[in-house]
Structure formats: structure tokens, C-alpha cells
Amino acid sequence: MMLNQFLLLAAVLFCIGVYGVLTRRNGVLVLMSVELILNAVNINLVAFGAFRDNVQGDVFAIFVIAVAAAEVGVGLAMVLLMYRNRKSTDFTELDMLKG
Amino acid sequence: MIAALTLAQEVLTRSEFTDALPQNIAFAIIAGVMLFSAFKMVTTGNVVHAALYLMIVLAASAAIFILLGSDFVGATQILVYIGAIIVLFLFGIMLTKAQLGDDDSVSSERRGMGALVGVLLFVVIGFALVDTYENIEVEFSDPEPIAFTPTTADVDDLPTPVIEALGLEGRTGEVEITRADFDSLEPEVQRRVPGAEVFGNNKQIADAIFSDYIVPFEATSVLLLAALIGAVVVARKE
Structure with a gap:
């Protein structure tokens, strides 16, 4: 198998994730798209690990998974807080910091 | 159309492709399912469906990890993502009552800008990747290296394939298994020798x-x- 087929797959996944982050308004869906991006990075890490024939890639992928789990926990808590205060999870309505 | 077919035929008959044909077919199926689900995830209007499509994407990437020989990362992916994070997302959706029906009436202008950014990003990344890594192969080392320490063992305790391969039929009592004996065995038999330790x-x-x-x-x-x-x-x- 070629290295590039994995890297290009991850690149497509990354770009779909970026599209999701940019176009979605619902906070939960934005967080899901971020997961897509992190997953694309994981595929890259594991593919490079297999390519270089060492386990560093795998180890980093595991750390990324752990950090992603923490990120989802805090992110969903914030979306929940936003929903409680504003009865909406629309990220485009968050403009209180606008001058 | 004809050009595409000849290109496909050329790719299919290249030796590096046919050498790993099963893996490549598996990769094509997994990648197809994955990209379709990812695309549906960011375009579907139903939030719960989006979470389920995300689950398919994560399962497919676990399959990719296993295809690359990283079974531990694949298992971790299934446990953490599909087991925990998807459930967390579903909780998030249920708790916020995020218009379960069709939500996200995104303006077409925003959608167009998002698509533009995504495509441009892919063109840049894809060009850099193709330019740098062209046709480099991922070479897999022996998937399960087998460690061995020379031991002595009772012939009666040895599994039959090992006895046959080492020519020990009819012998009784303790025999010594040396490094040379071990190296002469097939990998399938090697892992059944006492003193062999399989680790991935x-x-x-x-x-x-x-x-x-x-x-x-x-x-x-x-x-x-x-x-x-x-x-x-x-x-x-x-």
C-alpha cells in the first residue's frame, strides 16, 4: 500500500471537517466536525508510524485520542451552559464581545 | 472516459498494487464508506443522524488503523470514541433540544465560502503530499515478531507439529531446543515452541x-x- 493513499484520505477527511466547522451553526455539530479533524490527524500519525516502522506514531495517536475526549467533555459542558443561558446552541449568535 | 479506464487498468496491473491487492480492496471499501459518511455528517439536517454518521466515520478509521497494523490504537479508538464520545454527543443533543428535525438552515453564501475553503485547503495539502511522497510504499515488518530463549523441554509436553518439524518422533525425556532448531521452523510452528514469546x-x-x-x-x-x-x-x- 502506498503511504499517499492514507495521507490523501486524511486530507479529504480534514477538509470535510473544516467545511463542517465553517458552515454548521449548531454547537454540538461544530464539536463533531472538530472530532473529524482530530481523527484525520490520527490517521496521519498512524500512517507515518507504519511508514517509519516505529511506534511513536501510535503513541501520539493515543495521546490525541485522550486529549480529544477531554476536549469534548469541556466543549459539551460549554454548549450546555450556552443553551441554559440563551435557549439556543447557535454559535453565530455568540457576538457579545463584538465592539 | 476511455482515458480514465486505461489509467485504472494501468494502476490495477502495477506490481506494487497487485502485491497487496486484498489490503487495497479493503482500503478502497473503508475509505469509500468513511468519506461518504463524513460528507453526509456535515450536510445532513438531522442532528441525531449526524452523530450516527460520525460513528461510522470513527469505526472506519479504527478499521484503517487495524489495516496499518496498529491494532491497539484501533481498539482504543473503538473504546473511547464509539463507546464514550458518541454517547456524550448524543447526551449533548438530547439535553440541548437542538431542533431534532431539520436544523441548520445555513445560508448558501456561507456554504459556498465553506466549500471554497475546504476545496482550496485540499488542493494545497494534496499537492504538497503528491509532490513529496509520490509513490512511496508503506512496508510492513513482520507483524508479530517472535522472541525466543533456548530451553529444554520434555518431549511428551511438546505439541505434535513441533515434534514432527524437529524430527523428535520416538524420543522420550528431556530434549534441548537450540536457537538453530528454532530458526529452522516455520513461523506457524515457531510460536508453539516452549520459550517462544509472541508480541505485536x-x-x-x-x-x-x-x-x-x-x-x-x-x-x-x-x-x-x-x-x-x-x-x-x-x-x-x-
Whole structure:
């Protein structure tokens, strides 16, 4: 198998994730798209690990998974807080910091 | 059309492709399912469906990890993502009553800009990748290295294939199994010899995490604790 087929797959996944982050308004869906991006990075890490024939890639992928789990926990808590205060999870309505 | 067919035929008959044909077919199926689900995830109007499509994407990437020989990462992916994170997302959807029907009436202008950014990003990344890594192959080492320490064993305790391969039929009592004996065996038989120890990637991953990467590992545990406390503090009612 070629290295590039994995890297290009991850690149497509990354770009779909970026599209999701940019176009979605619902906070939960934005967080899901971020997961897509992190997953694309994981595929890259594991593919490079297999390519270089060492386990560093795998180890980093595991750390990324752990950090992603923490990120989802805090992110969903914030979306929940936003929903409680504003009865909406629309990220485009968050403009209180606008001058 | 004809050009595409001849290109496909050329790719299909290249030796590096046919050498790993089963893997490539598996990759094509997994990648197809994955990209279709990812695309549906960012375009579907139904939030619950989006979470389920995300689950398919995550399962497909676990399959990709296993295809690359990293079965431990694949298992972790299934446990953490599909087992925990998807459930968390579903909780998030249910708790916020995020218009379960069709939500996200995004303006076409925004959608167009998003698509433009995504495509441009892919063109840049894709060009860089194709330019740098052209046709480099991923070469897999022996998937399960077998360690061996010379031992003596009772012939009666040896499995039949080992006895046959070493020509020990009819002998009784203790025999010595040397390194040379071990090396002469087929891998299938090797792993059944006493003193052989099969280890895959997992042993190396464990070694790496608990020696070279012990500081990041401990930092991760602090991070998870902080995230746990942070989530409780942020989300609790006053």
C-alpha cells in the first residue's frame, strides 16, 4: 500500500471537517466536525508510524485520542451552559464581545 | 472516459498494487464508506443522524488503523470514541433540544465560502503530499515478531507439529531446543515452541508510553482530571 493513499484520505477527511466547522451553526455539530479533524490527524500519525516502522506514531495517536475526549467533555459542558443561558446552541449568535 | 479506464487498468496491473491487492480492496471499501459518511455528517439536517454518521466515520478509521497494523490504537479508538464520545454527543443533543428535525438552515453564501475553503485547503495539502511522497510504499515488518530463549523441554509436553518439524518422533525425556532448531521452523510452528514469546505492536507501545513518554502520560492524566472538574464546574446549576 502506498503511504499517499492514507495521507490523501486524511486530507479529504480534514477538509470535510473544516467545511463542517465553517458552515454548521449548531454547537454540538461544530464539536463533531472538530472530532473529524482530530481523527484525520490520527490517521496521519498512524500512517507515518507504519511508514517509519516505529511506534511513536501510535503513541501520539493515543495521546490525541485522550486529549480529544477531554476536549469534548469541556466543549459539551460549554454548549450546555450556552443553551441554559440563551435557549439556543447557535454559535453565530455568540457576538457579545463584538465592539 | 476511455482515458480514465486505461489509467485504472494501468494502476490495477502495477506490481506494487497487485502485491497487496486484498489490503487495497479493503482500503478502497473503508475509505469509500468513511468519506461518504463524513460528507453526509456535515450536510445532513438531522442532528441525531449526524452523530450516527460520525460513528461510522470513527469505526472506519479504527478499521484503517487495524489495516496499518496498529491494532491497539484501533481498539482504543473503538473504546473511547464509539463507546464514550458518541454517547456524550448524543447526551449533548438530547439535553440541548437542538431542533431534532431539520436544523441548520445555513445560508448558501456561507456554504459556498465553506466549500471554497475546504476545496482550496485540499488542493494545497494534496499537492504538497503528491509532490513529496509520490509513490512511496508503506512496508510492513513482520507483524508479530517472535522472541525466543533456548530451553529444554520434555518431549511428551511438546505439541505434535513441533515434534514432527524437529524430527523428535520416538524420543522420550528431556530434549534441548537450540536457537538453530528454532530458526529452522516455520513461523506457524515457531510460536508453539516452549520459550517462544509472541508480541505485536502492543509491547513496544507499552514500553514507549511508560519509559520515553512517561511525562506526557502523567500530564494526560492531570489534563483529564482538570477537564472532568472543569466540565462539572461549567455545567452545574448555580
